[in-house]
Amino acid sequence: MTFVIRSANADDLQHLYEMAKRTGGGFTNLPPDRKALIAKLERGAAAFARTDDELGDDLFVFVLENTATGEVRGTCQIFSAVGLKWPFYSYRIGALTQHSEELGRTFRADILNLSTDLEGASEVGGLFLHPGERAGGLGMLIARSRYLFIRNHRARFADRCIAELRGVIDEAGGSPFWDGVAGRFFGMNFQDADEFNAKFGNQFIADLMPKHPVYIAMLSEAAKAVIGVPHPSGRAAMRMLEEEGFAWENYIDIFDGGPTMTVRTDQIRSIREAQDDQVVAIDPALGDHKRGDKRLLATGKLAGFRTTYGWVEQREGGIALDPGGAAVLGIEPGMSVTHVARG
Template structure:
């Protein structure tokens, strides 16, 4: 059984909608709304068509497809530059230290500062793997294929890349952070705000969010406890990001308080370690595990981009690949491929 990553199209709307209903809320980039998803797919199609080699307001949506059944079993996204259409807001945790000579005490207060520091960065997000496929390294295939796409279309992306991890959501689908901070100013529940943001963008945040710093000590215990914490289902994603070189620099999401991870784009591990070669031979003995190693392989430009796991063996003037991978990627001898170690 082989899985590939490919560009999403309008024909993928229904399976994306079905997966969106499984996310459990707080997943802004994959809303359970057909119209919003259709808009995303249309924007993605326009991005794949655009040939200009420079950053723009692009969204690239990919899907994970089972090549045997043609079922879509996962998805991921890349935003080439955030904050071009609407401001990209984050909270940055800062500190204020004050000293009283009379009391002989020094106080350090942690503060949430509304920030647009990350505007212009590229963003990887929208990663969702169907619960029935959470084995065999498919989550890594989804995640890392994005970095290979960025590498092979590097002029279209920024020098900094971010990833927002979903924050803690309670059993009722609410957000302790939202209830303790923004919910006090918006007159709507977390679910309502999350849905509105998915459909209409976050300009309403600019209109209504208080611009003054917020002292964390003044928040409820429940809100304080989840600041910078990922949703339990996102801990593995956080570890994958850390393996790629992402770090948490005290930025948190304004909706649910989840951590926003950042990295210099050229320092992403998959970007740094990937290599380009010519396919010189398709060899069944690789699939039998006699030689070579299993690697992440991709090929293609823009909408023709495809990625899959394959058995690869280095040769004097290129690489050999197993037949299943070559068929999945629709490549033959003489074609160019990019590959990186599976780890």
């Protein structure tokens, strides 16, 4: 079977809703709320339709489709620039060092500082893959398709890119970090706050959250233990981000304490290593006869953007593709395709 990443549209609402119900909470970019998902799809449609090639407040939503069955089995998103309409808050882990002459001792206290350092960065997020498809490199296909889209629409994205990883959620659906920090100042539990954030944004946090530093030593052991720790289901995603060049620079999510990864956009590995070539042949011998290399292929602009796996072989004047990959992308000889190594 063959899968393709394509732009999401209104017909994908039910598929997205069904996937959203499987996330298990703390997944604010894919809320199990039809109105919120409709708003995302409408915002995405406006972003794909915008013709001026400039950085804006865009959201691009993509889905992973099984081309044989038409089923949607995954999704991902790109925010062109966060914090343009309201502040984008994170906690930055810092330190305060103080010295006592009388005691002859120096004390170092780790603190959480409310920060808007990451405002204006592009964000890759909203990645979800149906549990039945978590094999065969489909997670990598979804994740890296976003970087190829950014590369081929570079003027629409910032020079810094971030990725927020969901933090630790306990068996009851609560967040030890929320309970230890923000939950002390709000009259709602984590599930209610998470749902509100998914629907309306986190401005209420900015309005009500104390602005002074939080001393980590004063938090509960349960809260301290999950600071900067990804949800178990996000560990593979964290490794993929690190392989692309993302790093954790002590920024964490204000809700669940999960790590926020950062990278300079042009240093993302898939962006640096991708290349454009003209297709000079469609060759049925590729792949099945151990010829060529399996690579990520991308073509098209905006709503016409598509990504899949295909077999590529260098030829004089360009590359040859396997018929399957070419068919999924609608590629014919003479057309150009973006490609990058699978591994």
